[in-house]
Amino acid sequence: MSEKVLMKGNEALAEAAIAAGCKHFFGYPITPQNELTAHMSKRLPKIGGTYLQAESEVAAINMVLGASAAGVRAMTSSSSPGISLKSEGLSYLAGSDLPAVIVNVQRAGPGLGGIQPSQADYWQATRAAGHGDFKLLVFAPSTVQEMVDLTGDAFALGDKYRMPAIMLSDGILGQMMEPVVMPKDSIARIPERPWAACGHGDKREHNVINSLYIEPPVLEAVIKARFEKYRLIEEKEQRCEEYLTDDADIVIVAYGASARISRSAVNAARKEGIKAGLIRPITLWPFPTKAIISRIGNAKTFLCVEMSMGQMVDDVRLIVNGKRDVRFFGRTGGMVPTPAEVLGELKKIKGGI
Template identity: 70%
Template sequence: MTDRVLMKGNEALAEAAIRAGCRHFFGYPITPQTEVSAYMAKRMPKIGGTYLQAESEIAAINMVLGAASAGVRAMTSSSSPGISLKSEGISYIAGSDLPCLIINVMRGGPGLGGIQPSQADYWQATRASGHGDFQNIVFAPSTVQEMVDLTFQAFDLADKYRMPAMMLADGMLGQMMEPVSFPEDYTPIQADKSWATNGHQNKRPHNIVNSLYLQADELEQLVVDRFARYEQVKQNEVLVECENTEDADYIVVAYGATARIAKAAVKAAREKGLKIGCIRPITVWPFPTEEIAAAAEGCKGFLCVEMSMGQMVDDVRLAVNGKVPVSFFGRTGGVIPTPAEVLGEIEKMAGGDR
């Protein structure tokens, strides 16, 4: 690893993408992710890459589709309303079985909302990032260093499974500064890209990248095959962090920046003698269903903490499958929950055991 350097989250993520082999970035400015685009605008011309500020988010995602079709590592970034505009193009990319990386530095909503941090795009990222039957691999970092590390992994897994990967960050992570280091010996995964439309020189048949199939049975088979690949992702690529769950009476589940707050509350609860554990999904798709289900066998209840009115809590309840109660605490609209508030909810949940 390189020596540690103090960097803003958005800029660290952009530098990681460059070091992961991304040479084609297409974007459009929107707070709180604009530093990703600004950093790429400075760096890409110096390394022979392509930076293009598109005329709209819709144009940017379709430029990603075009670049990804040629087999290169391509990326776009935006914040919540911009991702909504990209949703049609994301579906085209998934329907064309193309790898790419999409960054969402979430802000408050709905509508234009505000520029403060939020996690209210969870449903969009994991269930409805575009029309039709498809999934994205969705990473949810909780530190600037993890934004760096997961960027490399996102590009690799997108290539490995020929599908879009998404980084689901938020305004707090994008704007905070922390020391980070970058791998010095990274080698991209050697994925088969014989499908790429990168020139055939009369040495092979033409490759066609397409998401339009007018015969229903042909399209059905393609979708079924795609979901078989998604099952491989579920089996092999779940990332989750479990802390103090072995003896926990109650378990807090949180992801991203909110998990940092939740961990502080869990630590304070432990100091008060409460047996509290913490589960942090690092991939929110695929979701760590098995890990949460296993934890439900030995605890009395869960508390899901989010910067939303409650979205991931649905997946927690599905994983728990009614074995124990699942409570929820959230702040929304850009309001960040405090450790004291979360501790209060933990004490309320565990009140009968005191």
């Protein structure tokens, strides 16, 4: 049997989580992420883990909080409306400095929206996952292989920084099939969690996991310390992939499935003599500001392509800070931009340069 296997994005992500030592999964079904929960329900009981279909998304995220507080790697997954329900728990996880992985296989919103793919939860993931001052690590896979690799990273960095991490996928990536190389189960190295509230037989002081602080000055100090950690993460953990950006007049910025579409458009544009390139953020928080800044010199125009009315484009505009034109092209409501439509936008921009 060859090293490569053919996997659906959702099941590959589930299998990668197991390989990362996650044996505790709590979820509630929703399209288009159902294969993920279904896979966990088949696999976890066979390896001595816990798969629990909770009574609601709110219950599931709080079970994740409890499992993480007890010191194990835990995960939940859902799609857009379900993530909104989890927002209370996300805020409590962040306020309790607990690592956990939360998967969002995005579908169209707002409200019940629809089951077709979307990227309209960018603001939610990077800015407003819940109430209060906090950040989450946000990973944006764009291949089934990255659904695997970034899941391992989400667990590792979540543990390293003691904070929740979001895998911000979308319906296309969740449902599509691609050849992948799966990690070996044995590679999972789970760090010690001396802070965990687990049984210790009175051998040490009790660990308390809590997000309530009675004294305002103490809470302010805790949040400030957390933001110092966030600043360090912004310095060290930005990730992106650049494609043909060295000589690009027009730099597309796109993540996830939109980046795959944009890459096809860049190739088509190059054939027509348009110098286009692509910056593909792999981490959405921390956003790859350094890469964008490094291209402001050469690029004449930036073009953000998203399956939304324009959300990530705000971050690009903040970074570019008026020095270059930043355009936007997107489809929404479950509609997916085509490579031809993105090429059309590139031609329009080229005409105006």
